[in-house]
Amino acid sequence: EVFRGDWRLPVAVKRMRGSLQQKELIEFVREGEMLRALSHPxxxxxxxxxxTGGNYSLVLEHAQGANLFDYLHKFNKTVPVGKQLSIALQLCDALAFVHEHRIVHRDVKPQNVIYNDKTGSAKLCDFGLARLMPWGMSELHPTQLGTGGTPAYQAPEVLKRHAVGLKLDLYGYAVTLWEVYTTQLPWSDCNLEQMTSRVAALNQRPPVPPDMPKEYAEVVQ
Incomplete structure (x- = not known):
């Protein structure tokens, strides 16, 4: 649950509902530790x-705007082409910064991007599934990742339960940009089993529209 609050300034309070299981508490603490190390616009x-009283909360910046999923599909709005490229650059910069700190976000998708259509700012959020890549390692084994994430935005190697590296986030990033341009849900024409087969076995990707600007298409592909 996320609430608006005041802590000498407007903040967003992300509270875990009910009593936490050990796994949930570990993920909650991990998210706090990850975010504490990341200061980026x-x-x-x-x-x-x-x-307090067994309730745990993260006190976060109150980012103005809506998550991109709601903006596109709940409010039925579209992002102007010029601002789409700006979103692409901002998220690219954010992910580069995250990866410099050897953190894999693992859940890059429109729901985890706060977009302000007045200023054009885009902010990456929700590091609940993030993992730290230990120094000296280039990949994380599936046993180190656990479960979670949204299949439509997961890379083929995740769906195939293979080891993954920092580049894992680039797949969700590309699908997010595809969704921003097309305003369509990825793989909406098939069920989970069919989608997994098309992505993991057949190495297919959401089709790039022929009218997508070249610079944007190069990023998506």
Whole structure:
């Protein structure tokens, strides 16, 4: 659950509902630790972690706007082409910064991008599934990743339960940009089994529209 609050300034309070299982608590603490290390204009900032009476909360920057999924599909809005490229650059910069800190986000998708259509700013959020890549390692084994994530935005190697590296996030990034341009849900014409087969076995990707600008298409592909 996410609430708006005040902590000497407007903040967003992300509270875990009910009593936490050990796994949920570990992920919650991990998200706080990840965000504490990341200070970037295109990443939602963490101000602090709060615990009282067995309830745990993250106190986060209150980013103005809506997540991209709601913006596109709930409010039925479209992003102007010029601002689409700006979103692509901002998220690219954010992911480059995250990867410099050897963090894999693992859940890049429109729901985890806060977009302000007045300023054009885009901010990456929700590091609940993120993992730290230990120094000296270039890949994480599936046993180190656990489960989670949204299949439509997951890379083929994740669906095939292979080891993954920092480049894992680039697939979700590309599908997110595809969705921003087309305003369509990826793989909406098939079920989970069919989608997994098309992505993991047949190495297919959402089709790039012929009218997509060359610069944007190069990023998506």
């Amino acid at each position: 295109s990443i939602v900032k963490l101000y602090g972690v709060h615990s």
